[in-house]
Amino acid sequence: MSRQLNGSVTPEKRLGQNSIVQPLLTDLYQITMAYAYWKSGKIQDHAVFDLFFRKNPFQGEFTIFAGLEECVKFLDKFSYSKSDIDYIRQILPPTVEEEFYKYLGTLDARGVSFYAVKEGSVVFPRIPLLRVEGPLIVVQLLETTLLNLVNYASLIATNASRYRMASNKLKLYEFGLRRAQGPDGALSASKYSYIGGFDGTSNVLAGKLFNIPVKGTHAHAYVTSFNNLSELVIKTLEPKTGGKPVDFVALAIKWRESIVSVFNVMLSEVNDGEFAAFISFAISFPNGYLALVDTYDVKKSGLVNFSAVALALLDLGYEPIGIRLDSGDLAYLSVVARNLFIKISEQFKRPQFANLMIMASNDINEETILSLNEQGHEINAFGIGTHLVTCQKQPALGGVYKMVEINGHARIKLSHDVGKVTIPGRKDVYRLYGENGNALIDLLQKSSEAPPKVGEKVLCRHPFEESKRAFVTPSKVEKLLVLYWQNGKICQPLPNMQEIKERVVDSLRILRADIRRTLNPTPYKVAVSDDLYRYLHDLWLENAPIGELA
């Protein structure tokens, strides 16, 4: 059963979903619970679950919600195949009744209503990112897969957005494929870091599947594969505007001789294998010449060889792109490189040379970028791998999926840790804005309550601390939970990746700077309505056992 999407259809959607996203991608206990519910006559039970998290990642005070589209696609194709059921029969005890397997075969998500915050929105602890309503058994069976699809996607989008903020307008490329959690971990990383604010990826398959810009030039191995200039088979290059091929090697050699004095090195110190590698790369990609300059020695060899070849390219009308630094003191080396580029641009009247791109890519994390910013540097672009894709600082978002209502009765999960008490009942979330357009507070209400109104005072209460209350008069009210799936249909256009990427930017813009900042950010407020406060606390008392002092 395939359904047409109402929204814009990107190539990614046409390709459908990773085939391993299927109902068996779940914890076994969901299926044992399904049987116990079934056996206990709970087929008609109707439940409401909230998916939310309790703490923003990375010691920050915001999170970017992502993964929604994958969730909707999962609902769309949710059903157990014969092979699935055969396998389940194999792993459940033989006492399980055969009727149950027939019942499993009939299940799909048509009875489910699925509400979500818009993908790419900034979100906060305790607010439901998803509200999933429907037959208890089905909504329970969706739990693990939905969590899997939301947790990592949101984590990496958030991580990427933090790198984006730290690096201002610099270019950011995701280089994490080799260090990601397997092949698909890498693809998710490429996709959601692009959504979170990156400019591209090195992952070619991600480029193909998601239409993300792909970047990359060469590795150290390319440089070490050349020994000296005599290995160069092709020595000529046509000028950009056409015409007779020029002896490019001779031209580069001539340039190298002219510039060694600028670099204050002896020609014998400059590596010839590296020179040959750069020349051959420039002949192959005369319009895309970006060279990795740290295979031997950045100052004594890499920059000299790069510059000689770049000047030769300029002579033929090409625009060299720049260099990549992959080791050493990036702030210092970038400044050294920039100064030399400026010196050359002045000495040889090549104004473009002053603005060559300097890319850096060695084990960079958010702190590295912030520290580079403090030191001062001349880097224009970062390639970021391990720390981005593994989210080293916090490698998992602790999203949870909790039952808040069953058959119209609110449910609460108590805990000795107040932070872990769930907010019961079917709820809506409203984002209240101030006059300057900044978001002031997210307000949770019972769904049965009337929404807050623009210009009308509304009492916002801390969910657990009685005395923390404030009146808010919103200039704008935004209902965060939107219905995406009902009666077996996607009922809201799914935005394409570009639109989600733009939402991230817009959504972060509504936050005050002190909430967004990296160091000691101010927590954003998430409140409950007065009604919901009373409801929550009444239910709490009702469910907490009364002990006896002994």
Add this chain to the structure above:
Amino acid sequence: MSRQLNGSVTPEKRLGQNSIVQPLLTDLYQITMAYAYWKSGKIQDHAVFDLFFRKNPFQGEFTIFAGLEECVKFLDKFSYSKSDIDYIRQILPPTVEEEFYKYLGTLDARGVSFYAVKEGSVVFPRIPLLRVEGPLIVVQLLETTLLNLVNYASLIATNASRYRMASNKLKLYEFGLRRAQGPDGALSASKYSYIGGFDGTSNVLAGKLFNIPVKGTHAHAYVTSFNNLSELVIKTLEPKTGGKPVDFVALAIKWRESIVSVFNVMLSEVNDGEFAAFISFAISFPNGYLALVDTYDVKKSGLVNFSAVALALLDLGYEPIGIRLDSGDLAYLSVVARNLFIKISEQFKRPQFANLMIMASNDINEETILSLNEQGHEINAFGIGTHLVTCQKQPALGGVYKMVEINGHARIKLSHDVGKVTIPGRKDVYRLYGENGNALIDLLQKSSEAPPKVGEKVLCRHPFEESKRAFVTPSKVEKLLVLYWQNGKICQPLPNMQEIKERVVDSLRILRADIRRTLNPTPYKVAVSDDLYRYLHDLWLENAPIGELA
């Protein structure tokens, strides 16, 4: 083109490989380098690359090598489809010659010789886990995908093996699906943690694909979905040996009344919704009754309700399994539970009750287990999620893939950081064993050298510190690199998962305990032969530029 595997064929193999493991799952620079190599006339160049890592993860002194089978499968199907080439044409500059795309279309891994350490072996920094030889362009194009397949697999297998050692003979289950890096990250985690020493997973799809035992019972939501005993539709259960169904609810109620005094609680403190949930779960799974006891209050409610239902099951001839604790002080609660179980077993003459399983599962990491061991606890099994699958302590293994030889000439990658200098040339690795069967040292030699011989003294040198040398007389010599792929064929049986799992156990056994231990482990020695030492240092001097003091 599909080839028959020589080795044992498990269901997993028959299913083939995740379809996203394909030649485009690579960094773009591999393809730009391929073009530059092609354009520079390097089609006939022959290269040798080593895949190795520089530092053991998790502050440990060993690593488990995994991911080999996936690498071999990748070689087996390595080729660019028309759609791949169309996409590459789209992202490379228009100056790239059309001939190159034709050439890409002809590429496969038939010219590659692929050597590897056996999957599941314990390995150490600097030794090649893979040695990949063949046409420069092809072996370069394999880099990123091989790294992706080896890095996470080895990391998680190592992590799992550390949990295994920390928990001795206790049962370990992987519960990480909801927190893993996407769907496939989760599957890899299930597979390689099983290989590393876990007993099963909660991930049903991993169970189906890899034939791993799957475990799971119920969540808090199951408990909160019941309010009181009146909701129970089915109240009876047949005795295990058959016969007239018994009023199971009445039986459990009777038991609960008899035991509250053992728990020193009042009946009013014990939650009836939880009781109903446990009864219904026991009726559904009378042979698999394992209850999550911390939804309300472990001591005042969970353990009472669990025990009443477990005693009722025993009356009918069933063997209850035990409890799961998912919050609170696990050491303390497990001891409380065990003592109560023993008390009941004695008071009511139910000897089985003393040995009920106690499972723990709240945010557990290696340190938690070590600390529980110190405190003393009564836990029999752990369910481990986030920390296992994300490898929180070190979320990436820094595997690298370096050219060590081209056209018969050794290559060295220099670095100001001595630890990053690569060991040049085509090499073999021998593991030398002492008389007691322990591994003494791994010795890297040039492939052209004769292997070390049992009973003959061999000089082992530190690769970088001149004075660190030792003679070793091995009692056993093991050649670690085995040929897995040549002439387009898999030429070594690929073991099934059970065999790999056993190799992990055997392989760790050959390590001295002080190398394996968690706290301040002793580094295992990796040495080079005298010949290789000289070769390395000659090449180093040859490539390092000579400066001039100014």
